[in-house]
Amino acid sequence: MCDADERLDRAPVPRGEAPIAGASTVFGRRWPLAPPWTAAAGVCAGLALVALVDPREQPLSPPCPFRLTTGWWCPFCGGTRAASRLVRGDVGAALRYNGFVVALVPIVLAFWLGWAVPGRVAMLDRLRSRSAAWGRALLVLAVCFTLVRNLPFASGWLRFPGA
Numbered sequence: 711m712c713d714a715d716e717r718l719d720r721a722p723v724p725r726g727e728a729p730i731a732g733a734s735t736v737f738g739r740r741w742p743l744a745p746p747w748t749a750a751a752g753v754c755a756g757l758a759l760v761a762l763v764d765p766r767e768q769p770l771s772p773p774c775p776f777r778l779t780t781g782w783w784c785p786f787c788g789g790t791r792a793a794s795r796l797v798r799g800d801v802g803a804a805l806r807y808n809g810f811v812v813a814l815v816p817i818v819l820a821f822w823l824g825w826a827v828p829g830r831v832a833m834l835d836r837l838r839s840r841s842a843a844w845g846r847a848l849l850v851l852a853v854c855f856t857l858v859r860n861l862p863f864a865s866g867w868l869r870f871p872g873a
């Protein structure tokens with residue numbers, strides 16, 4: 711368990727409110743769900759949205775500020791469309807929209823599991839204890855993916871929108 715989790719566990723419940731099992735206090739406010747489950751609920755809501763509304767037909771987010779200012783695809787451009795294809799089971803199309811985002815799915819899932827159920831799976835705890843190294847590695851990969859996908863001769867899953 712990291713220091714932040716220990717601080718959350720020790721956070722006082724606001725006066726006059728009974729503690730709820732599994733609830734957390736963050737920034738002095740009580741949350742009905744523990745942070746990992748709140749994050750999971752948010753991600754599930756987003757996935758439900760891209761399952762119901764096809765972002766290829768109806769944009770769900772504002773234009774990418776990186777793309778607007780530089781003219782380059784950022785490492786996450788096409789990520790919403792990739793998620794939309796993933797929830798429909800079309801992994802090939804998801805890879806063509808954004809292979810980096812698709813590759814992040816199992817990594818993020820592993821980190822989330824280590825966060826949601828700490829101390830249950832030794833491998834996930836080790837992974838979580840190396841989160842800084844993983845963060846640096848993913849940052850380097852994101853920069854490399856951004857550079858490669860913007861090369862004039864990039865094609866296939868390296869190029870957005872996967873031409």
Ligand SMILES: [Zn+2]
Nearest residue numbers: 774784786787
């Ligand atoms: Zn972008």
